[in-house]
Amino acid sequence: MLSSERLDQDILHQFFRKMFHIRVVEETLLDLFAHGVIGGTVHTCLGQEAVAVGVISALNVETDIICSNHRGHGHFLAYCGDTRSLLAEILGHPTGVCGGIGGSQHLQKKNFYSNGILGGMSPVATGMAFAEKLKGSGAVVVQFMGDGAMAEGAVYEALNIAALWNLPIMFAVEHNQYAQSTHWSTQHSGSLEQRSEAFGVPSFAIDGNDVAGVNETAQRLINEIRTQSAPRLLFMHTYRLGPHSKGDDLRDQEELDHHLQREPISRLREKLDQSLVAETEQLVRQQVSTLVSDLRGN
């Protein structure tokens, strides 16, 4: 094997570990929810792990900024890997990343901020980008939103300002086809992919289930944003494999099966050394379950 391929394999393997880690955490949360251990609500990103890992691995996590949404566990874990304080937060422990006050949708750590109001973070993230531009810090802001959030007016006010003032921000759209129970085609007119272009924000639509491709495009766009101080929109096609939140899923099994064939983790697994993968999977499962037992005090 050539050394460059070896390197790629290493990076892909790291992506795999992170994506698999997110998946196990999310499955664990659904399980804890089903057993009544956690209350409130959880929105898991099963099937969308390549977006979180691909995009966030393209950032300088020391200085760049992430604004996330209600479906933000994957973004958080890809950003800082702090599973303990995420789980503690959702379990309502005082050691949670926001002392248990925030909960699943309201996470904040260093340069990571999430909120549960659809579209509301678009202007906030735009203001952060303005702040970093005025400071000359070179930081880029990434704001994640779903296809559903793209029906909110706040998003367009933000796109307008971000382009008008040449701000270093990437709008990262996770088009998982649904907003809660609503298929995107029943709530959007025109082309979602092209909307931002009308504001002068170039938009790039890609396969969001291919982590290497997501990472490559994100790196290129982040680099452009950083060097040109101008916004971009990365539009990623993906699919939510789990329920919207905790079990209220009315989609056809046939449709789900179709998308299971295209889900990002099995696609990546095929490209990797199978014995390494098996080892990683076992390790990750073990880490997460140890953390959960720790936090539950048994």
Next chain:
Amino acid sequence: MASYLAGIQAGLENALTINEKVVVLGEDIVDPYGGAFKATKGLSTKFPERVISTPICEGGFTGVAVGMALRGFRPVVEIMFGDFLTLCTDQIVNHMAKFPGMFNGQVDVPLVIRTPMGGGRGYGATHSQSLEKMFLGLPGIRVVAPCHIHSVGDILQHAILTDNDPVLFIENKLLYPLDQHTHILIEQTDEIPGYPTVALKNFSSGKPDVTVIAYGGMSRELVPLLDKLQIDELNVTAVFPSSLWPVPFETLVHYGTQCERLVICEEGSTGFNWGSELAVLLYDKLSNKLAAPIVRLAAASQVIPAARRLETEALVNAEKIENAIWELMS
């Protein structure tokens, strides 16, 4: 003597001069126009990078300011008319006011939203309201409305430079041209640091017959009314908190215990307003000391008409306050 508007202008200019993290955002605020009410006149010429006109998207640029505040700036937002705060409400309620508490004190949002409120200029239903009551009692924000007895520029400067929590700063538009009557104030109480309550008396010895608690634009009505009632030998104290929420409660109780008759007046519409909350708080402390129930005055519950005569009928003014006082005395 400087006008209330000049006080605002000076407060903004001082804040921009003292701290380079201060930025001002709003519609039409740059020179030569200098804002719909001229509060930012001259400032963009002196601070071109930090006084910035925005597109017409109140929710959007309020959110931008929230983001800037989270990242180390001390933004000031101007909303051209207070009526348009409805467009910013999601950013105010679910972003600005939430972040410090929801993120467990790990972030600050040192942001001031300034806006003119109030009627009396014939602008009609959508440019004359006093909507601050929509935000009173909201956890996580302070609502401030200095009157023209306050040193408005100092309070604004404090809100911008010193207060690390978000502030909604209400300026009654009829106060803008008035001289700041800081010289006639007779007492100032600082129960809430930086946001003084001022009081005015039309008598030099004895007790007040009536104490009026009011804020913001009501000082324009009450200052001349106190002079008038002095001729009638009626002792009146007028008390003006600058912080509407939280309420400087001890201070109000202090003034409340000085007399047996209380009037609370405000320009906003009647029903679930500042006066109703204050009255309940005060009854708890004062009920057995009062000679009569607290009288509350507010605008009629209706759209504010454009025609001068109809608008006057709808809003609280000196004549209505005077009538209420005499009725309370009888």
